[in-house]
Amino acid sequence: MEFAQLKSNLKKDFNGLKTKLKVALLGDTPTQLLKQALKGYGYEVAVDFEIFEADFDQIDQQILDPTSELYQSESDYIVIFASVQKVQLKFYKKPLEKRKDFASEYIDYVRHLANTIHDNTTARIILFNFPEINDSVFGNFSNKTEMSFIYQLRKINLSLMDLSRNVKNLFINDLCSLEATAGHNNVIDQKFYINTGMTHSLDFLYPVVKNITDIILAIHGKFKKCLILDLDNTTWGGIIGDDGLEGIQIGDLGIGKAFTQLQTWAKELKERGIIICICSKNTESVAMEPFEKHPDMVLRMNDVAVFVANWENKVDNIRHIQSVLNIGFDSMVFLDDNPFERNMVRMGIPDLTVPELPEDPADYLPYLQSLNLFETASHSAEDKNRTEQYQVEAKRVSVQKSFANEDEFLQSLEMKSKVSAFDKFSVPRIAQLSMRSNQFNLRTVRYTEQDIENLISNPFYYNIYFTLEDKFGDYGLISLIVLKKDNGDSLFIETWLMSCRVLKRGMEGFVLNNIVATARSNGFKKVIGEYIPTAKNDMVRGHYKNLGFTERGDKWEIDVAQYEDKKNFILPIQK
């Protein structure tokens, strides 16, 4: 997308956009056009960015002064663009004998900035890393001496990754990768730089602001969870029904390598925690055969969470997949080589992401990678088990049909739940669940790992998490409660959220029993709840009413003394 197009978006009406996010922009080169591009790109993804742009070259002043405009702007995200050009000048000013320490000193400086921000605001920091360009002072020998600029620069980039692993509120905008993909010489405009001080060509602003936005939206809870693949000419070359098991192109046959590449990528996504599903117009047994028998297939049946192959239309089939997974359509991606199918699915399910796959399968993977569809703001060890969990879910759904009534079914599940205060061990999963839950989430408060650690030590809070397992499998940690002591005798439910995978298990009642028990044992008389509507959480609009809370203004309350435990079939366990 050209800059001119982003700029023309500035004239559009942003009022109708529900997602409003406050962003601060700090740079040591002029950032006016970056700001325009970011604002304009926001329109493309239905986000109204309210941008505070600091004066030119004010990174340190704005961050180090607690009374600065930066902190007054109350931004949720602080984007810091320190340019490689300025870093290079700092490096050249250092005496030769001290240059080997440049990277570690620079990282100390960044750590200090990050800590200062953390002390003053809960904003997330998005920091650009550096394009790795050799200054041709040492030539290739620069790789063999700590005194070269690129040696120190690469060390900085690597150390920034290490730093962001430990500083939870710090995220890296990988400018280095972006420039490498586009080609450094294609994205800089030396004349532009000499005349204006701006480091990149106009048309490179688009990938930069898209990348920033990808990171922000992932932190904000908007990201993809599922990849749905068509089969013929998408997952393998050729048509399994016509060409047969030996005839489809995968591995070394024909252009099979292109499909092997795509499958390998899908498999890696699955290992990371993306759910892989199949949606194909085929006879089921025929469609499954390659997954079971073809020696060159990378994806196997146990990599697939939901496998749908029939002759129904794909819109209905994708709706079915969605109903099993219980996630939003806007968190799903559908790949199909057939433009007709793509358009039909787009029309039927507008929220679904349906990339316009290139005609040549050789281009599939680079194109998909260029879209950065699977940005994420967190990752936990549980993620890789997600496929298995959904496979188990599909089994549960089929068993449920054999029971006459719901209670009997729930009883048969032999459900057990661990109820525990937040602990250090669970911090990543708790933070992640708060980022991922959109539908069953009463107030949609997002917590970073740092926020969770703060909650654990905050004496004004009671925090509870719940796991759930049944005879089919273990859901893991699926519900969070954050209770804040109000003034006086009431407890306020700051957060009540639950994974939609455990809907209709009686978990809500079980959780409320535990909330009230917490209130009772700590001497509180009332529990107060609040529902804050978002585009996604209509599901819980009637939540407090259904659980017997009484409406008081815009809040809901329940009297601890009057409360009777809700019936459920979940057994609390101590692990």
Added chain:
Amino acid sequence: MSNAEIIADLTKIMEKIFDVSDLKISMDTVATDVEDWDSLNHIQMVVAVEKHFKIKFSSTEIQNWKNVGEIVASIQNKLG
């Protein structure tokens, strides 16, 4: 191309960048005559002019133009 033709093309480019309609420029027009002709818009205009005429200016040229006439002369020079 005649100077008038180049000015006509320039006018269209500037109208788009400056987000105005009915822009009137002549060989004698200077940046201060046009409301939105600041340094940021100037550099965007340069990029657009380069793309449009498929030419490249030097960094010195960009800084030294005194008026539209000199821009037109630069373009004529590049077009040969």
